[in-house]
Amino acid sequence: MLGERVLLGPxxxxxxxxxSAALSEPMVGHMDPDxxxxxxxxxxxxxxxxxxxxxxxxPISGTGHAGMEAALLHMVKPGxxxxxxxxxxxxxxxxxxxxxxxxxxxxxxxxWGKPVDPADLExxxxxxxxxxxxxxxxxxxxxxxxxxxxxxxxxxxxxxxxAMVLVDAVASLAGAETPVDNWEIDACYSGSQKxxxxxxxxAPISVNARTRGRFSPATYYLDLELLWKYxxxxxxxxxxxxxxxxxxxxxxxxLVMDEGLAARFERHWRNTRALWAGLQAMGxxxxxxxxxxxxxxxTVRIPDGADDAKVRTRLLREYNIEIAGGLGPLRGKIWRxxxxxxxxxxxxxxxxxxxxxxxxxxxxxxxxRGAAIAQTVASR
Amino acid sequence: MLGERVLLGPxxxxxxxxxSAALSEPMVGHMDPDxxxxxxxxxxxxxxxxxxxxxxxxPISGTGHAGMEAALLHMVKPGxxxxxxxxxxxxxxxxxxxxxxxxxxxxxxxxWGKPVDPADLExxxxxxxxxxxxxxxxxxxxxxxxxxxxxxxxxxxxxxxxAMVLVDAVASLAGAETPVDNWEIDACYSGSQKxxxxxxxxAPISVNARTRGRFSPATYYLDLELLWKYxxxxxxxxxxxxxxxxxxxxxxxxLVMDEGLAARFERHWRNTRALWAGLQAMGxxxxxxxxxxxxxxxTVRIPDGADDAKVRTRLLREYNIEIAGGLGPLRGKIWRxxxxxxxxxxxxxxxxxxxxxxxxxxxxxxxxRGAAIAQTVASR
Numbered sequence: 149m150l151g152e153r154v155l156l157g158p159x160x161x162x163x164x165x166x167x168s169a170a171l172s173e174p175m176v177g178h179m180d181p182d183x184x185x186x187x188x189x190x191x192x193x194x195x196x197x198x199x200x201x202x203x204x205x206x207p208i209s210g211t212g213h214a215g216m217e218a219a220l221l222h223m224v225k226p227g228x229x230x231x232x233x234x235x236x237x238x239x240x241x242x243x244x245x246x247x248x249x250x251x252x253x254x255x256x257x258x259x260w261g262k263p264v265d266p267a268d269l270e271x272x273x274x275x276x277x278x279x280x281x282x283x284x285x286x287x288x289x290x291x292x293x294x295x296x297x298x299x300x301x302x303x304x305x306x307x308x309x310x311a312m313v314l315v316d317a318v319a320s321l322a323g324a325e326t327p328v329d330n331w332e333i334d335a336c337y338s339g340s341q342k343x344x345x346x347x348x349x350x351a352p353i354s355v356n357a358r359t360r361g362r363f364s365p366a367t368y369y370l371d372l373e374l375l376w377k378y379x380x381x382x383x384x385x386x387x388x389x390x391x392x393x394x395x396x397x398x399x400x401x402x403l404v405m406d407e408g409l410a411a412r413f414e415r416h417w418r419n420t421r422a423l424w425a426g427l428q429a430m431g432x433x434x435x436x437x438x439x440x441x442x443x444x445x446x447t448v449r450i451p452d453g454a455d456d457a458k459v460r461t462r463l464l465r466e467y468n469i470e471i472a473g474g475l476g477p478l479r480g481k482i483w484r485x486x487x488x489x490x491x492x493x494x495x496x497x498x499x500x501x502x503x504x505x506x507x508x509x510x511x512x513x514x515x516x517r518g519a520a521i522a523q524t525v526a527s528r
Numbered sequence: 529m530l531g532e533r534v535l536l537g538p539x540x541x542x543x544x545x546x547x548s549a550a551l552s553e554p555m556v557g558h559m560d561p562d563x564x565x566x567x568x569x570x571x572x573x574x575x576x577x578x579x580x581x582x583x584x585x586x587p588i589s590g591t592g593h594a595g596m597e598a599a600l601l602h603m604v605k606p607g608x609x610x611x612x613x614x615x616x617x618x619x620x621x622x623x624x625x626x627x628x629x630x631x632x633x634x635x636x637x638x639x640w641g642k643p644v645d646p647a648d649l650e651x652x653x654x655x656x657x658x659x660x661x662x663x664x665x666x667x668x669x670x671x672x673x674x675x676x677x678x679x680x681x682x683x684x685x686x687x688x689x690x691a692m693v694l695v696d697a698v699a700s701l702a703g704a705e706t707p708v709d710n711w712e713i714d715a716c717y718s719g720s721q722k723x724x725x726x727x728x729x730x731a732p733i734s735v736n737a738r739t740r741g742r743f744s745p746a747t748y749y750l751d752l753e754l755l756w757k758y759x760x761x762x763x764x765x766x767x768x769x770x771x772x773x774x775x776x777x778x779x780x781x782x783l784v785m786d787e788g789l790a791a792r793f794e795r796h797w798r799n800t801r802a803l804w805a806g807l808q809a810m811g812x813x814x815x816x817x818x819x820x821x822x823x824x825x826x827t828v829r830i831p832d833g834a835d836d837a838k839v840r841t842r843l844l845r846e847y848n849i850e851i852a853g854g855l856g857p858l859r860g861k862i863w864r865x866x867x868x869x870x871x872x873x874x875x876x877x878x879x880x881x882x883x884x885x886x887x888x889x890x891x892x893x894x895x896x897r898g899a900a901i902a903q904t905v906a907s908r
Contacts, residue, residue, distance in 0.1 A: 152554040159768060163555050171551045171772060174532045175543050177850050178728065181841075209729065210590045210749060213767040217749045245748040341768055348558065349589065349729060349770030366746065368625040369590060369597045385855075387593040388539060388721055390729030392551060393770075461561075470557050475765075 153464075154491075156500055157472040158291045158319065158445050158484045160341035160348050161491040163396075167346055170399035171392050178389045186398060187379055187389075193401035197344075197409070198336060198354045199327040204372060205354040206379040207397050209390050212318040212339025215351025217245050218370035219337045220285075222355055223314050225363050226250030228282040231272065231311065233264035233302060237292035237475040238316060242285055249366070254281065260477055261293050261435045261447070266301040273309040283312045283334075288326060289319035292475045294447035294484065295440050296324065300331045307332060312359060318342060321352065322404045323416045323444040323488050334359045340393070343416070343444055345489030346400035349393050400489075416443040419492045422524045423485065426501040429523030430508075431516045435482050444492075446485045447478075453513045456480050459504075462511075467503040497524060533844075534871075536880055537852040538671045538699065538825050538864045540721035540728050541871040543776075547726055550779035551772050558769045566778060567759055567769075573781035577724075577789070578716060578734045579707040584752055585734040586759040587777050589770050592698040592719025595731025597625050598750035599717045600665075602735055603694050605743050606630025608662040611652065611691065613644035613682060617672035617855040618696060622665050629746070634661065640857055641673050641815045641827070646681040653689040663692045663714075668706060669699035672855045674827035674864065675820050676704065680711045687712060692739060698722060701732065702784045703796045703824040703868050714739045720773070723796070723824055725869030726780035729773045780869075796823040799872045802904045803865065806881040809903030810888075811896045815862050824872075826865045827858075833893045836860050839884075842891075847883040877904060 155162050176183055195205045208214050220242070224230050230251040232243045235258040243253045256272045258264045264286065273281060284306035288299050303313040312334040317326045321336075323343025328336050335355040341348035355372060365371055369387065378386040404412060420443045424434060427448050435447035450456055456473055460483070463469045474482040485500065487493075501520040508515045535542050556563050575585045588594050600622070604610050610631040612623045615638040623633045636652045638644045644666065653661060664686035668679050683693040692714040697706045701716075703723025708716050715735040721728035735752060745751055749767065758766040784792060800823045804814060807828050815827040830836055836853055840863070843849045854862040865880065867873075881900040888895045 153556050153560065155555060155557060157557050157559075160555060160557060160771070168552055168555075172548055175535060175540060175548075175727070176533050177535060177537050177540060177852075179537075179852070180533065180844075180850065210594065211767045211770065214590065214749045217747065241748070248744070248746050248748055250746065339768065347555070347770060347772045348768040349773060364628070366628050366630065367597065368621070368628055369594045370749075387591045388719065388728040390591065390727060390773075391540070392727045392772075393729060464560075470560065472557075472559070 152468065154469045154496055154499060156485050156487065156491055156496060157470045158486045159339065159488060161345045161486060161488040163347065164345055164403055164490045166403060167396050167399045170395040171347065173395050176391055178391060179385060183391065184383050186394060187383070190394060190398045190401065191379055193398065193405060194352050194354070196405055197322050197401060200329045200354050202328065202354045202356050204360065204376050206375055207340065207350040207352045208370065208375065209387065210351055211348055212351050214370060215337030215339065215353050216242060216316060218351070218353060218372060219314055219335050220246050220249060221365035221367050221370055222372050223283050223312060223335050223359060224249065224251045227252065229254060229279060231256060231281040231284045233269060233284065233286040233297065235262060235264050235293065235295060236260050236287065236290035238290055239287050242287065242316065261295065263295050263297045263440045264302070266298060266305050269302055270305045273305065273311070280309060281311045283314055285314040287316040289324065289442040289444055291319045291445055292478065294436050294442050294445045296442040299333070303331050303333060319442070319444050319488070322412060324442065325413055328354055340397060343488045344400045344404065346397045347393060349390060350397050413443070416487065416492050418528060419487050419494055419497055420444070420446060422494065422527050423487060423497050425527035426497065426520035426524035429516060429519040430505060444486065444488045446487070447482045448485065449482055450480070451508070451513055451515060454508060454511060459507055459511065462507045463503055469500055469503055532848065534849045534876055534879060536865050536867065536871055536876060537850045538866045539719065539868060541725045541866060541868040543727065544725055544783055544870045546783060547776050547779045550775040551727065553775050556771055558771060559765060563771065564763050566774060567763070570774060570778045570781065571759055573778065573785060574732050574734070576785055577702050577781060580709045580734050582708065582734045582736050584740060584756050586755055587720065587730040587732045588750065588755065589767065590731055591728055592731050594750060595717035595719065595733050596622060596696060598731070598733060598752060599694055599715050600626050600629060601745035601747050601750055602752050603663050603692060603715050603739060604629065604631045607632065609634060609659060611636060611649070611661040611664045613649060613664065613666040613677065615642060615644050615673065615675060616640050616667065616670035618670055619667050622667065622696065641675065643675050643677045643820045644682065646678060646685045649682055650685045653685065653691070660689060661691045663694055665694040667696040669704065669822040669824055671699045671825060672858065674816050674822050674825040676822040683711050683713060699822070699824050699868070702792060704822065705793055708734055720777060723868045724780045724784065726777045727773060729770060730777050793823070796867065796872050798908060799867050799874055799877055800824070800826060802874065802907050803867060803877050805907035806877065806900035806904035809896060809899040810885060824866065824868045826867070827862045828865065829862055830860070831888070831893055831895060834888060834891060839887055839891065842887045843883055849880055849883055
């Protein structure tokens with residue numbers, strides 16, 4: 149058995165005790181009539197969390213990447229044009245998966261650490277020759293950079309040009325405002341293990357009526373209409389659903405709605421702002437400009453003199469705290485700190501700041517001493 | 529919380545306590561260095577259970593259907609010809625998924641309840657015009673009928689005609705002899721929740737060297753080479769692996785190898801034969817002729833005068849026992865009883881026989897009384 153980690157990386161987050169307990173409920177079959185109300189409650193709670201009336205809303209039996217692939221397979225026919233708002237690792241992955249399934253992919257880019265500008269999307273959509281884009285995809289919180297994208301504005305531009313809107317809410321759902329219906333998002337997916345604080349292994353997804361029935365995708369496992377026949381009122385056999393994860397997902401969703409979405413978003417903002425204040429008081433620099441920072445993932449530049457891997461290893465070995473390094477061009481340049489779901493707690497902010505200060509001090513890295521915690525507390 | 533079921537359907541099976549306990553081990557990240565030895569041990573144990581030296585052996589983060597789709601995507605390029613040995617629901621699904629990914633599918637058929645005859649496969653492969661079949665797919669235990677296919681012979685015929693061999697071992701792996709290397713199977717997949725008695729949600733798969741590197745499949749989530757970069761020695765990030773399921777899978781695999789494959793197969797045969805003896809002593813008729821019966825799933829004809837749904841509902845409500853009905857053309861005609869993994873225990877055989885006798889008696893169905901248990905015990 150491994151040590152009990154304080155999970156402050158970009159996912160998975162810590163599990164609330166109610167969710168852990170749900171994993172050990174007794175096993176039942178996927179066609180057990182007593183399981184069906186559990187499926188229905190899970191779907192209904194998911195709609196509440198996505199803030200949608202969409203009928204087709206369910207958790208896919210796979211991780212966030214399965215959600216990404218399912219959403220693309222649902223939204224983009226091979227040969228159609230997909231515009232990806234691209235400013236990080238996960239937007240790149242979206243583009244890669246879309247290419248594999250045969251889409252023509254066009255990117256609107258921004259440097260890693262900045263958001264894609266809706267004005268750039270608009271310019272590109274106006275200038276593009278040939279048939280228009282059938283879909284515009286954007287990542288709400290880019291997990292590799294900590295940028296919170298202006299989804300509402302990007303979606304408005306896309307719609308104005310007749311394109312459908314596909315949003316990756318893996319690192320935002322239940323942690324930052326993502327009202328699917330209000331923002332007129334056509335398809336939205338997430339992962340279980342971030343702001344929902346369920347175990348990794350399920351991918352909530354919701355798609356609206358106008359995207360449905362356009363074609364049959366080249367997949368069986370990720371075919372949303374077939375999945376809906378099981379999760380919806382028919383409960384027709386599709387595959388053996390991971391029962392333990394369904395229980396855990398339901399428990400996690402109940403906790404989200406018991407806390408209330410507004411209170412939960414406010415908690416994420418409050419704790420993350422406290423973290424920013426503390427890190428900056430230590431003399432560290434944040435990667436993202438304040439207006440574009442996510443309330444769920446913070447990226448901080450690694451200070452001069454600090455060894456990326458060594459600092460993270462010491463946090464893990466000496467304090468049992470997980471944070472993450474950078475990806476791609478940001479590898480070795482930033483640390484990524486997640487305060488998501490059950491991990492977003494003030495005591496974890498204080499634990500991390502104290503541990504980081506102690507490690508940096510003993511590594512001889514120049515950083516202000518003692519200021520971080522005072523500033524963190526004052527900032528709340 | 530639902531009642532504690534005695535799971536005697538065609539999956540999921542009961543979880544051993546060691547596997548349930550593994551689900552509540554503390555959460556760690558998918559890139560935690562302490563998790564890597566767990567991944568490596570899981571892969572190594574999986575190779576033992578598949579009886580293979582194949583390097584690329586891992587559990588996919590999805591259910592058995594994800595394994596089916598991944599195997600097909602790995603083995604069959606769009607446009608290539610796939611022969612499916614077709615005699616039940618799951619062979620049909622294999623054909624359906626293959627068609628969706630663009631394969632040309634040809635079937636060699638047998639009636640539901642019989643196995644596909646290797647001689648028929650041979651005739652078809654000889655007679656087929658145009659380019660030869662690149663791959664022959666067969667279902668080892670057809671979960672919808674309880675037939676155990678002669679995989680060794682089917683594979684020999686396929687190889688003799690230059691075709692690769694793809695085997696569905698969802699309802700056989702760790703319950704019936706499936707030696708991948710000895711039978712020269714090129715790709716083999718299974719599910720976690722049947723004879724392995726891990727929770728549903730993972731799909732073990734193993735592919736050999738000659739099938740690798742032929743092309744890049746049109747999927748990211750199920751791309752085995754990319755998955756291997758995470759599960760293999762590199763541990764490069766691909767997706768957030770469901771950590772709890774990895775723990776549970778490792779615990780289940782350890783139990784399989786602690787028992788020993790030979791002893792485990794013998795246990796499955798012994799308990800299933802006892803079930804056959806008991807059912808027949810009650811006057812019930814088995815669907816499959818004895819030489820073709822599976823040691824993991826038994827199919828029994830519903831006796832005259834018995835109401836399919838009513839009997840199953842009474843077993844569930846009055847005795848907390850799950851068995852399953854028939855699929856497709858066998859709906860309403862048979863019951864399917866699984867004795868798989870941890871569910872394959874003599875006490876469960878006796879419980880089911882007594883409960884079934886009691887229910888049939890109170891429904892006024894004509895069946896021998898009291899003989900089943902004596903015959904079951906005598907048969908061991």
